[in-house]
Amino acid sequence: MAYRWKNTLTRKDATPEAVFLNRRQILAGLGASGLAMAAGQGRAQEALEPNSWEDITSYCNYYEFGTGKSDPSQNAHLLTTSPWSVTIDGLVDRPGDYAFDEILAAMTVEERIYRFRCVEAWSMVVPWNGFELADLLDLAGVQEGAKYVAFETVLRPEEMPGTRFPVLDWPYVEGLRLDEALHPLTMMATGIYGKPIPNQNGAPLRLVVPWKYGFKSIKSVVRITVTDTEPPTSWNKANAREYGFYSNVNPNVDHPRWSQATERQIGGGLFAQRVPTLMFNGYEDEVASLYDGMDLTEFF
C-alpha cells in the first residue's frame, strides 16, 4: 500500500514501532492470534467465533432511533444512506466533501473480526468489512500540528425519531487522539459478514475502535475534522464523571454504577456465565504502548 503523507508528520511518528512492524500481520488477520502466540495464552489468543448476523443486527445501540436495543432495527430503515458524503476538514491538505462512492473506490475493503465491548458490560464478536481510518485520512492529507480527530453522525430529525428527544446533545459526536486514529486496528466499517452494513449498525460507514468501549465507535459518519484540540464527545458531555474521553476497555476501572471486570456475551443464552473482561478488550499487545506513562484511572 502506498503512503501519501506529504508532511513531516508520518504514520510512523504516530504509530508505535512494534505495531508498525506488525502491521502486515494485523492486516493478514494474524494480529490478535499471531502476535499473541508469542505473548502467552488465554482468551485474548482464542480464535474469535463471530456472533450471528441476527444478534449483531437486532441488538443495537443507536439512540437516534430510540434507546431500546430493538429500536434501531425497527426504525433505522427511515434513514436515507444514498447519496452520502463525508466532509473532511480542519488540519488537512485537501478538505472537502468526499462522496461515499469516491471513498470506497480509493480504499481496499477487507474483513476484520474484532471483539466489541459495550460500556454496559455486554459484548459480541463482529466480522466487519472496511478499511483503515488511516488510509481515509491519507486521502485528505493530515497536516503537521494535528493532534486529534473529531467525528460527527448525521442529524436528520425527520428520519431519526430519537433525535426529537434531548436524550443526548445531538448530533452524536466522538473523538480520538491522532495516534489512536492512525492505529492500524482503527477502521471505518462499511459492511458486516460481507454485506453492506445495515442502517441500525451505522450505514453507510461507521468508526470501529475495538479496544475502546462501544460508544466510541460512532455510526453513520458525515464529518471528520482533524484538529489540534481534544474534541467534545457525546457521552462525556452527558456525564463526564461516568464517561471519559479515552474510554479504553479496562477491567480494573469500574463504571461508577457497575463493575467492568466481567461481561455478558450476547448469544450465549440466558444461563451463560459472564466472562472476564480483557485489558484493552484483548488488544493490549497492539495498543498498550499508546498509553505509556499515562494513569489510566485518571484518563479513563
Ligand SMILES: Nc1nc2c(c(=O)[nH]1)N[C@H]1C(S)=C(S)[C@@H](COP(=O)(O)O)O[C@H]1N2
Ligand atoms: N451515532 C451513534 N453512534 C453510536 C451510538 C449511538 O447511539 N449513536 N451508540 C454507541 C454504542 S453505546 C454502542 S455499544 C455501539 C453499538 O454498535 P452496534 O449497535 O453496531 O453493536 O454504537 C455506538 N455508536
Ligand SMILES: [Mo]
Ligand atoms: Mo455502548
